[in-house]
Each structure stands twice: as structure tokens, then as C-alpha cells.
Amino acid sequence: MKSVAAEKEMIRLASWDDCRKSKEVFAESFRKFEEESSRYNGPGFIQPHDENRFVVVNPPGPAITTEALDAIYALPYTMEPHPRYRNKGDIPAFEMIKNSITIHRGCFGxxxxxxxxxxxxxxxxxxxxxxxxxxxxxxxxxxxxRGHISDLGGPSANMYGMTPLKTELCHKCRRPSCIFPGICKNLNDNPESLTKLYREVAAVKNVKKITIGSGIRYDLHLSRKSSFMRQHKEYLEELFDNHISGYLKVAPEHSEPHVLSAMRKPSFELFAEFYEMFRKFNHRKNKKQFMVPYIISSHPECTLGDMHMVKKKLNQMGLNPEQVQDFMPTPMTLSSVIFYSGINPYTGKKVFTEKVPAAKKIQKSVFFENNIKHNKYRK
Structure with missing residues (x-):
């Protein structure tokens, strides 16, 4: 362990036993882990498990370069399922991605x-x-x-080519998000290369249509402080005009400020602005295109009353979600730590999280069922 620590910085976390005994200690340990992990080429971690045993998380290697990523995708893949699946009918996972192309990796959301x-x-x-x-x-x-590329994207649709202006600043930065609560001044948020890529791919012989299936981070294109407002407008025009199958799927996730803050998502007002841009574009171009919002229920901070407010606000805009995802804890995430501990590690304050299965089901059903008795679980 000394040889690992000697090569690169190692952060000592609270012991497993201390985290097991105290949710406050566990929450604080996660905060330290998340902040330090957010640094460019951040440190490794050591967690004691008893007097003589430790869990060691080695420091990350350097971020992969464009040249190395290109070399990986240049390998002679068949782009087809393994031969063992022949004559076994359609493979749902393959059917979903067989006409899509990954253009980047990583996410700073x-x-x-x-x-x-x-x-x-x-x-x-x-x-x-x-x-x-x-x-x-x-x-x-x-x-x-058959001519239709179903996605040009990655973890998100529109972070392609967006890198730090000065990487050395990211060696010290501990922000878990580059765009929440606002877009970092050190982020090159110019979408011009992505717009150009869409057009170049569309010009390839036998390509008839490109639709964008990955999620759009609309807040990237609506910042009044960006130096690239013209390029953002051009990107959205290209997206709206040529790359929607009829339904644009976006994820505002919620409408209430305290819930959105807990999610690290932009304000509902920004979503409403994006929707209005989309609506006006369709009216101007005489296009029949629709927006489908995705919502999460039962997220930390969210009450049944909050879900009713989401429904009310979306309905006032003429929108109705096709999917509402009930929050499920995912390992290594802030929301899961709050779900387990009941504490926001960044404020130390207690946070309400709905855990009763029947009440979680009712939150999710707000958009779809009109005859459920809600009063018992209203907060």
C-alpha cells in the first residue's frame, strides 16, 4: 500500500465499521469520496476494515484520448451478435442499438x-x-x-467535443457537476463541431435519416452567459429541423425547486423556455413534432404533494409524460446515500425520502390513475 500511495495522492476514508455504526459518518465519507473523485486525474482511496486490512481504490489512470478512442473503434468488430445467437430470433438489446453510433464517452452532468x-x-x-x-x-x-441511424450520441446526446478550456484548473476542482448549479466558466460549451458532425453523417451515401435517441441536456443551450449563443441556436435549429422522429424525449425529471436542487437538475422555468422554443419552431416550420417529458417520482425531497404539482404544471403546458420512473437507489450516487442515511452530505440536514412501497407506488401513479386514495400518504 505504501508503494501505491507513494506514486499518487491517497485519501483515507472513514473506516467501514465507523460508517456501519453512524449514518452521519457514512454520509460525510461519501461527500469526501465524491468531491475528490470529481477532480481531473483524482486521488485513490483507502478505507480501513479492521486493524490490519484495508480496501484500496487505486487512483484513476489518465483520461482516454481521442486518438486512443478512435483506435478502439477501428478494431475489426463485426457489429453483429455473437454467432451463438444465430437462429434464435430477434435480440431486443441488439435491435435497440444496431443502427446507433457512439460518438463520445463521459458525462459532466x-x-x-x-x-x-x-x-x-x-x-x-x-x-x-x-x-x-x-x-x-x-x-x-x-x-x-434501411437508411435510418437511430442515434448519434453517448451518455448524453449533446456533450460531444465539450472539454475544459484549461485542464489544469480541473486538477483542483471538486464540483461534482460542470453545469449545476450553473455552467462552469472553464467549460468549452461550443456545440459547433457536433452540428457539423450531424451534417457530415447525414451526407453519407444511403443515410436517409438521423434521429437523436440519447438524452438532450437542454440547459447547455440556454445559458445567457455562454460565448457561443449563435452556435447553440444553430444546433437547436439543426436538431429540431432534421433529427427528431416525431417525439423529442427530454428529462426535466421534476418541477419543484427543492426536488430539482436535490437532483442537481436545472430549473423548471428553463425547461418551460426550452419547450416554448420547440413549440414556436414547429409552428414556424409547420411541423407536427411533440415533446415527451420524463419524470422521477419518490426521489429524495419529493412528496406526494410535489408530484401533484408536477402534474399540474405539465398539464398547464399541454404535456403529459408517457413514463414516470420510480426512484430506485443506484450504488455510488448521492441520491442513494440520502435514501439510506436520510441526510444530505453537503448540508448535514435531514431529508425526507419516501420509502413505503405503497406510498411510492401512489407517487408514481399520479399521472396515470385518477381513482387512488392519496390522503393517507400525503405529506
Whole structure:
């Protein structure tokens, strides 16, 4: 362990036994882990498990480069299911992704309920245009391809090419999100390269339509402080005009400020602004396109009364979600720590979280059932 620590900084976390005995200690230990993990090429971690045993999480390696990511995608993949699945009918997972292309990895959104940052890192690595175009041409030669690319995206749809302006500042930064509560001044949020990529892929022979299936972080395009407002407007025009299948799926997740803050999501007012832009565009272009919002119920801070407010506000806008996801704890996320401990690690304050299965079901059913008796569980 000394040799590992000697090479790079190691952070000592509270012992497993102390975390087991105290939810306050557990919450504080997570806060330290999340903040330190948010740094570019951050430290490793050591957690004592008894007097002589430790869990050691080695420091992360350097972020993968565009050249290395391109080299991975240049390997001779068949782009087909394993031969063992032949003659066994359609494979749902393959059917979903067979016409999609991954263009980047990583996510700097930092949503409290999402583990993507833990899986792929907070910093974006994008494939080159040449690499994406090469895969596009390979895809068009596949016997199942009929001209429709179902997604050009990654963990999110629109973080492609967005990297720090000065990477050295990120070595010290402990923000879990680069865009909440506001967009970081050190983030290059220019979407121009992504807009160009959409157009280049659309020009490939036998490509008839590209739709964007990954989630859009609309707050990236609505900042009044961005130096790239013209490019953001151009990106949204390109998206609305050419890359929607008829339904644009976005995830405001909620409407109430205290719940959105707990989620690390932008304000509902920003979502309403985005929806109004979308509506006006469709009216101007005479397009029949619709927006489908995704909502989470029973998230920490969310009461049944809050869910009724979400329904009221969306209905006033003429929107009704097709899907409401009941919050389920996901390992290594802030929301799960709050769910277990009842404490927000960043404020030390107690937080309400609905845990009663019947009450969670009622929160989820607000949009879909009119005859359920809610009063027993109203907070």
C-alpha cells in the first residue's frame, strides 16, 4: 500500500465499521469520496476494515484520448451478435442499438441519481469526425440497415467535443457537476463541431435519416452567459429541423425547486423556455413534432404533494409524460446515500425520502390513475 500511495495522492476514508455504526459518518465519507473523485486525474482511496486490512481504490489512470478512442473503434468488430445467437430470433438489446453510433464517452452532468460519472468519468472524450464517418459507412453496408441511424450520441446526446478550456484548473476542482448549479466558466460549451458532425453523417451515401435517441441536456443551450449563443441556436435549429422522429424525449425529471436542487437538475422555468422554443419552431416550420417529458417520482425531497404539482404544471403546458420512473437507489450516487442515511452530505440536514412501497407506488401513479386514495400518504 505504501508503494501505491507513494506514486499518487491517497485519501483515507472513514473506516467501514465507523460508517456501519453512524449514518452521519457514512454520509460525510461519501461527500469526501465524491468531491475528490470529481477532480481531473483524482486521488485513490483507502478505507480501513479492521486493524490490519484495508480496501484500496487505486487512483484513476489518465483520461482516454481521442486518438486512443478512435483506435478502439477501428478494431475489426463485426457489429453483429455473437454467432451463438444465430437462429434464435430477434435480440431486443441488439435491435435497440444496431443502427446507433457512439460518438463520445463521459458525462459532466453530475445528476444526483445517476452513476454514469462513476462508470465513464466526468470528462468528455470524443471520437474524431473521421472515426464516426468510417463507422457510418460500415453501418450502411450491413444487410439490416434501411437508411435510418437511430442515434448519434453517448451518455448524453449533446456533450460531444465539450472539454475544459484549461485542464489544469480541473486538477483542483471538486464540483461534482460542470453545469449545476450553473455552467462552469472553464467549460468549452461550443456545440459547433457536433452540428457539423450531424451534417457530415447525414451526407453519407444511403443515410436517409438521423434521429437523436440519447438524452438532450437542454440547459447547455440556454445559458445567457455562454460565448457561443449563435452556435447553440444553430444546433437547436439543426436538431429540431432534421433529427427528431416525431417525439423529442427530454428529462426535466421534476418541477419543484427543492426536488430539482436535490437532483442537481436545472430549473423548471428553463425547461418551460426550452419547450416554448420547440413549440414556436414547429409552428414556424409547420411541423407536427411533440415533446415527451420524463419524470422521477419518490426521489429524495419529493412528496406526494410535489408530484401533484408536477402534474399540474405539465398539464398547464399541454404535456403529459408517457413514463414516470420510480426512484430506485443506484450504488455510488448521492441520491442513494440520502435514501439510506436520510441526510444530505453537503448540508448535514435531514431529508425526507419516501420509502413505503405503497406510498411510492401512489407517487408514481399520479399521472396515470385518477381513482387512488392519496390522503393517507400525503405529506
Amino acid at each position: 453530475g445528476c444526483s441519481f445517476c452513476a454514469l460519472t462513476v462508470h465513464q468519468g466526468r470528462f468528455i472524450t470524443s471520437r474524431s469526425h473521421q472515426s464516426v464517418l468510417k463507422e457510418t459507412k460500415q453501418l450502411t453496408d450491413k444487410p439490416w440497415f
